[in-house]
Amino acid sequence: MTTITRRSALALGAGAAGSLALAACSNEGRGVPPGQDPGPSGGNGGSPETLQLPTTVPLPEIEGVSLSSVPGVPPAFTSLPHPGTPSVTQKPGRGGEMDTFTITWGAPPKLAEDGNKWHQAINEALGVALNPVIVPAQTFGDKLVTTIAGGDIPEITTNEPSYRGRSARKYMPQGVFHDLREFLGGDKVLKYPNLSMIPAPAWENSRIGGALYGVPCCRNETVGGTIAYRQDWAERGGFGDRPANLDDFRKWLKALQEGGGDGTYVTATLDQTLSMCGLQVHKVCNNWTVDGGKLVKDHETEEYEAGLAFARQMFADGLVHPNMVQLTPNPAEYRGQFYAGTVAMTNQNLDGYFGPNGELAQLSQRDADAKAEIMVPPGHDGGSGSVYPDLGFYCMLSIPSSVTDPDRIDEILGVINFLAAPMGSSEYFLVHNGVEGHNYTVEDGQIVPTTDEEIRRESFLSQLGAFTQGFYFAGAPADHALQAQKVAEEMVPAFVADPTVGLDSEASFSKGDALSTIVNDYEVGIVTGRREMSELEEMRKRWRDGGGDEMRGEFEEQL
Amino acid sequence: MATRPLWMEKPHPIAQALKVALLAVTVVVMLYPFIHVIAVSFSDSTKYTPGDLLLLPKGFTTEAYKLVLNGAVVPRALLVSIGVTVVGTLVNMVFTVTMAYGLTQTKRVPGSRFVLLIVLFSMLFSAGIIPNYLLVKGLGMIDTYWSLIIPGTISAFNLVVIRNFFMNIPEELLDAARIDGAGELQILGRVVLPLSKAVIAVIALFYGVAHWNAFFGAMLYLNDTKMWPVQLVLRQYVLQAEPLPGAQLEPSQVAITPHTVQMAVLVLATVPILVVYPFLQRYFTKGVLTGAIKG
Structure with a gap:
């Protein structure tokens, strides 16, 4: 060392x-040398x-690669030429x-x-x-x-x-x-x-x-922002098509539960209920949005309020697993509920659905007749809901x-x-x-x-x-990479950028985790009905006074 | 006619039934998690759904134990934990008991009250992770088992408990031994310790369990994964941090360890320390009785 x-x-x-x-x-x-200014970069x-960022050159085209016509979608590799050509x-x-x-x-x-x-x-x-x-x-x-x-x-x-x-x-x-x-x-x-x-x-x-x-x-x-769901349940419930807007989405959620039968639920976690069915569908911004040169936090927007109310209604309608709070931090358990046919949806990163250990393979091992599909949640007014790109x-x-x-x-x-x-x-x-x-x-x-x-x-x-530079799933059927790429083609056009990526704030270091906990507590309370929707304003105030405004100011100085 | 105290009256049958019911519920609440963990560890991973509550295994199999015990990681980690627990507890007891005895001799050991104050100070304030790390590194103990033992050699709380127990031993007994020509170590070994078996057993158990359960020191001070104790390995199996979204790793890291294997490791990590309790039980009982007789 x-x-x-x-x-x-x-x-x-x-x-x-x-x-x-x-x-x-x-x-x-x-x-x-000691005493000499090293400059801010150190x-x-x-x-x-x-100093410049490094130049980027394109990947070499190889046999077995499938390039998408949608800009920004990663390549899919149905196979890799083995043993490959040396790059060093x-x-x-x-x-x-x-x-x-x-x-x-x-x-x-x-x-x-x-x-x-x-x-x-x-x-x-x-x-x-x-x-x-x-x-x-x-x-x-x-x-x-x-x-x-x-x-x-x-x-x-x-x-x-x-x-x-x-x-x-x-x-x-x-x-x-x-x-x-x-x-x-x-x-x-x-x-x-x-x-x-x-x-x-x-x-x-x-x-x-x-x-x-x-x-x-x-x-x-293309990482997060998609859901895997039981298409066979949706068909049995009478809504086999993809939902196209908020009205469709409501009917589709109910169809999923009806198709699943007694004792089944549509979602298992807060992420699935609030982030995916609520916020993405209502096209909430990615963390922050810029309005007239000022930053606005996601939970300060009207879209967030609508998404939160929608998630709350889902819980009240019995569409959400009653143990949502316990299941949310336990991936093995909420995924287990999906494999066991208790819950209609699960979420993973896009790569995580495919491959020999992916969600779809795990579901098939438990129930060979199960039919699951992956989609980007629809936008409330049509099109796709928001998808937040990875770094x-x-x-x-x-x-x-x-x-x-x-x-x-x-x-x-x-x-x-x-x-x-x-x-x-x-x-x-x-x-x-x-x-x-x-x-x-x-x-x-x-x-x-x-x-x-x-x-x-x-x-x-x-x-x-x-x-990694694309989709490739060792040990899985060749079409898995193409399927992943197809989903990515839905995701990329729906990307919403976070304007604060790459910016740093001292308040976010010192207070960010505590503020996230406050927001999470309110979200859980409001979605499960333990708190009133009106308490959203209280949450916003606590967040602003607890360091949110400080964070906003520090980010705005760097915009 | 003298009436018997209330607590010596024969209890009313309804009160008796309520007590039994309450105790039964308590036993079930305490025991069920163990039963569930054991049942899952003997279940077939393809039949058990995480989240199900079990009384009996689903599709009985010992595959999880075979997998864990045939691998090199858990058996080695168990040996490491046993070694660190045994040696660590011995070191803890030697230093804690001798220091506690020294601090009881306030008239013979100059400055002992000041030393005691310093000990008590350490109960209120701790140095923090980084200064501790720098100290351990400075002492050359990184990547050695001593890093798991030396930093916690003396627990201030345990020291105070033992010292207080020693203070209750009549000074006349110690003086008698001195008149007979015994040195301080002889007094400690032949007079004080035989009279303090109960507190020694309890504090040894405290130290032993703390060593057995410790993982954070190992995580900080041990870079060589072969030296990991079982609790750190168990933590890896059971908590198993999710690879964050999109982290496309090697296939072996994408696969989530089945719950059955996690529970098998949990059982293996729990049993050795549970085995110790029955051997110390009689000292606990004796300690309680001694206290009762002394009133």
Whole structure:
């Protein structure tokens, strides 16, 4: 691991206790001589104003790819040419070890020294031994902050500035990680061809204060905002067509329940009831909207009020599972209700519906006769309801600024370039599927992952290899990718942008979670009937007085 | 004729029935979660729907246990937890008991009251995650099992409880031992501890259960996943954070561990510490009786 100085570490520790000023005084460990202004980017030179975002070049067209005619819809890969063409001409590593920091969602994986052939093969291909620190997802933020404070920051560190690693986000502009615009900006990225294929929205949305503190692990922008529902129930209930507007949607919801029979419900969670059936249908804005140069929060709009009232009526009509509050935070349970035929709807990210472990496959395993479809909720006045695009990346791979040797930085970027190998390349198979004949086999041109639990534990890269450029489902029928792409063609035209993406607010760091909790409590209360609709105004006032207006002001200054 | 106190009267049958009913409900409320967890762990994952409440397994199978025990992760984590719990509790007890005894000797140990104040101060204020991490790192304990043991060597609360218990032992007994030529460690080992078995058993259990249940220290201080204790592994299995939307990962991470496997790990992580309770039961009883006789 590389080490930042004790002074920097202490500064971060103090920052965690609320003293940002102390941290801002520390230039050590930022790659600049003490006393010299490192500039707001914290990089190793180069004016932040002149630094550019990396150039993006198109993905190579490969056999088996289906390109959509709708702009912005990701490509679908019905198959990948195996073993693929190499995207990296020489080993990026120069021997030795390279420490990495990543996340795990399940049991800890075994590593190369325990006989992990996948890890061994990656090390061999990279020319450097990856030495991963693997962190449980639930406590990722705490571990990341303490690791930064401790000073021994792995050379490739996974950051999730918008998700579980939010607590570390405020330290990023303090010079802990390199501003990669210096090494990848403009055409410099062309030295790392796989990184140059990262889509522009991923680069743009991953900026923090304008700087680029990591390589974004790109993914599709078509993630959330769709529902899977029991089409067979809708048909039995007498409404087999897609609902086209609010009136249709009301009838369709009732038809779903009638088709399901006694003891069935349409939705199981607050998200399905309020966000999808209420807010998306009523075309509520994405987080914020700009009105006359001023920001308006979603729950301050009339559309939100209408969506909330609609969700409340659904609950009153008995369309919502009575255990909604308990089911909402438990995906295994609310999805279980869908598989068991108790609830008509479930929601997932678009990729999560398909593939051998997707929602549709799980439903079929429990009930072979069940027929489910996926759709974007309709708009109340026709067309599609709102869909909120993803940032286009999930996490970013950062390089600590304590790494000052340009050759080492080049080596690290070379390794990240390997991990970002595009679909259709030979490196992609190694990064995502492992060693052929051991971690997977190829049958009829399709990747079939092993079912051996011990071998499955060899999957260790996690977020380090989470670069995706389209729809591909290993081990699933080829048409799954095309089905996903078809749904994406409904989603993209319905995208509503969040005007505050990429902007930061100190109030959102310090008060955002508490304010979200207040709003959530009111939403649950109003939807379930424990609170009156009139209490919405009280919720808005509490949100504004509790820091919402402060947040709004800080965002507006940056618009 | 002297009347018997109210509590010694034979209870009315209705009152008796109400008590039985109340106790029965309490037993059911306490036991049912265990029964449910065990029933799910022996159920067939294709037949059990998460959210169902079970009394008996649905499609009895031991597949979940085979899967867990045949893998390397859980058995190893169990061994780690047992080792940390045993060694950690021993270390805790040695240091807590000796310090508590020292703090009872207010006349013999200069500054003991000041030390006690410092101990009490630590009950009110804690350093926080980052300073603790820096301390453990500075002591060179990152990625060692000592990082799970040393930072909590002495619990201020447990220290105060033991000290108070020791303070109730008559000073004359200790003086008699001193006159017989016993040193302080001999007095502690041969006089004080034999008279304090009840409190020692209770505090050892507190420490033991705390070590067994601890996961946060392991998460912070252990980078090597092979060193993870069972509670951290259990947490991974049971809470299993959802990969956030759109995070297309390797197939093994997309698959959600079946509830049956989660419950099997839960049972395996609970049984060892439950086994300890019966062995300590008699000390609890004795402690209660001793207190009763002393009035």
